[in-house]
Amino acid sequence: MTINDIQNSIIDEFGVFDDWMDRYQQLIDMGRELPPIDAKHRTEQYLIQGCQSKVWLDAELTDEGTVRFTADSDAIITKGIVALLVRVLSGQKPQDILDAELYFIDRIGLRENLSPTRSNGLLAMVKQMRMYAMAFQAKMS
Amino acid sequence: MTTISTAYSASIFDVERFRRDFPILQREVYGRPLVYLDNGATTQKPLPVLQTIERFHNQINANIHRGVHRLSAESTEEYERARATVQSYINAKHSHEVIFTAGATASINLVANAFGDAFVHQGDEIIVSEMEHHSNLVPWQMLCQRKGAHLRVWRFNDQGELNLDQLATLMGKRTKLLAITHVSNTLGTVNPIAKAIQIAHEHGVAVMVDGAQGIKHGKVDVQHLDADFYAFSGHKIYGPTGIGVLYGKEQWLSQMPPWQGGGDMVATVTLERTTYNELPFKFEAGTSNYIGAAGLAAALDYYSAVGPDAATAHEEQLLRYATQQLQTIEGVRIIGNAEHKTAIVSFVQQGVHPYDTGMILDKMGVAVRTGNHCTQPTVDHFGLPGTVRASFAFYNTMAEVDRLVEAVQRAKQMTA
Numbered sequence: 093m094t095i096n097d098i099q100n101s102i103i104d105e106f107g108v109f110d111d112w113m114d115r116y117q118q119l120i121d122m123g124r125e126l127p128p129i130d131a132k133h134r135t136e137q138y139l140i141q142g143c144q145s146k147v148w149l150d151a152e153l154t155d156e157g158t159v160r161f162t163a164d165s166d167a168i169i170t171k172g173i174v175a176l177l178v179r180v181l182s183g184q185k186p187q188d189i190l191d192a193e194l195y196f197i198d199r200i201g202l203r204e205n206l207s208p209t210r211s212n213g214l215l216a217m218v219k220q221m222r223m224y225a226m227a228f229q230a231k232m233s
Numbered sequence: 234m235t236t237i238s239t240a241y242s243a244s245i246f247d248v249e250r251f252r253r254d255f256p257i258l259q260r261e262v263y264g265r266p267l268v269y270l271d272n273g274a275t276t277q278k279p280l281p282v283l284q285t286i287e288r289f290h291n292q293i294n295a296n297i298h299r300g301v302h303r304l305s306a307e308s309t310e311e312y313e314r315a316r317a318t319v320q321s322y323i324n325a326k327h328s329h330e331v332i333f334t335a336g337a338t339a340s341i342n343l344v345a346n347a348f349g350d351a352f353v354h355q356g357d358e359i360i361v362s363e364m365e366h367h368s369n370l371v372p373w374q375m376l377c378q379r380k381g382a383h384l385r386v387w388r389f390n391d392q393g394e395l396n397l398d399q400l401a402t403l404m405g406k407r408t409k410l411l412a413i414t415h416v417s418n419t420l421g422t423v424n425p426i427a428k429a430i431q432i433a434h435e436h437g438v439a440v441m442v443d444g445a446q447g448i449k450h451g452k453v454d455v456q457h458l459d460a461d462f463y464a465f466s467g468h469k470i471y472g473p474t475g476i477g478v479l480y481g482k483e484q485w486l487s488q489m490p491p492w493q494g495g496g497d498m499v500a501t502v503t504l505e506r507t508t509y510n511e512l513p514f515k516f517e518a519g520t521s522n523y524i525g526a527a528g529l530a531a532a533l534d535y536y537s538a539v540g541p542d543a544a545t546a547h548e549e550q551l552l553r554y555a556t557q558q559l560q561t562i563e564g565v566r567i568i569g570n571a572e573h574k575t576a577i578v579s580f581v582q583q584g585v586h587p588y589d590t591g592m593i594l595d596k597m598g599v600a601v602r603t604g605n606h607c608t609q610p611t612v613d614h615f616g617l618p619g620t621v622r623a624s625f626a627f628y629n630t631m632a633e634v635d636r637l638v639e640a641v642q643r644a645k646q647m648t649a
Contacts, residue, residue: 112263112596116647117647120647144587145588166586168585170588
């Protein structure tokens, strides 16, 4: 599936919720399902510093030329959003990641989580994912 | 005795009437009535404050202290009247002991720079408490770095209380200043500052009190406290943002050099040399926030009319009820259990990140703050990533405490 296919199916999944609590419950459940990052990666080196909740991110380039992201957070709602980002961008080609426009965050009503006022490290996480993609892209060409 | 007076004040304290003075309290968030419990960060403004600001802009506005025209005279008069209102509210001996600043942070930085320049030298010591807001910690760290002075720390116990006996042991021959908060913004502890000041003075040490939270905890009397410096912000006592006060004893202020240079703080200026204006203008360089000052005066008048003692008694009831109700929820731990507390409740929920609690509370219309509350050392003391903090004002109600408790329970269910 392309990045936009995945984004669209997430938008559909969240479309059924008209209550904030249901939306958050869904995020929490997704956060729980995200495989935890390898304990050896839950360190300063992989940490994306937010003011309040921590986010850890790692990436590797697969033999198929796609990027595999693994991530984690110490706050469960943040982890849910992290899980969504991983679902959208993991398994994609570096160039596609660089070209992607992440509209789903806004469409499912979570835009505030990616604004600089929310000091949860998510904005930095998206930047970091793009940085990895950029580095892998450079390595491949 | 206590029970009787509390019951009495509760019966005459008409919260609903006061709430009508605060337009913002009528609004909804996410389709639910707003429950505003972030008063430690900033308080809401009553109509008299908003009307004062509007009237000033519409009728009076002109720069102060320098115009020959009518509006400038009126503007100056309002500004100096605001100074007199602050003087009378905190019971300062002289109006020139009241310096208008941008806020408590600016006030503290003024002292750290001007007092620091005049009185702190290499090898001297400054004492801060472990529970200081970064605003009353970092300026002293910076001063120590500049001067080669040392910072000593007055630790608190696990209840969140400072022990006065320890203070004396920290005082030495080279101690120049004690910087201490009146009320902890994270733990709610009301510190025994009158006694701390007494001990400091016995050792010849000046005291800087951070009154950012303390100013709205009953009536503050700087002469009774015998504080050398007392700093607060307008926006934390129902006034506008961008205006604050530094109270300083004349004996110190007159000996301190100006901090910032500019207009209004000078007497004569030639290209070679400048002489400085007298107090308080020496410390008010540039165009002051005179409209903010008038707004602050309106806020102090309003709060005086509400009654600081009655307001505090009501807040104490909210504190007791919130503490008691939150403790009924399994896994909730209150951080800060000092005997003397203001209406600030910090807590953590076992297995729930404070940020998650805060996000869920937000969507239920309950505004709290989460994180370290600009007091990283305080939160570190308890080995926590942060806390959830509910901070109350006199316009909060018991029903709002119920909404808080209900939301915390919901957060627990959702994340369990």
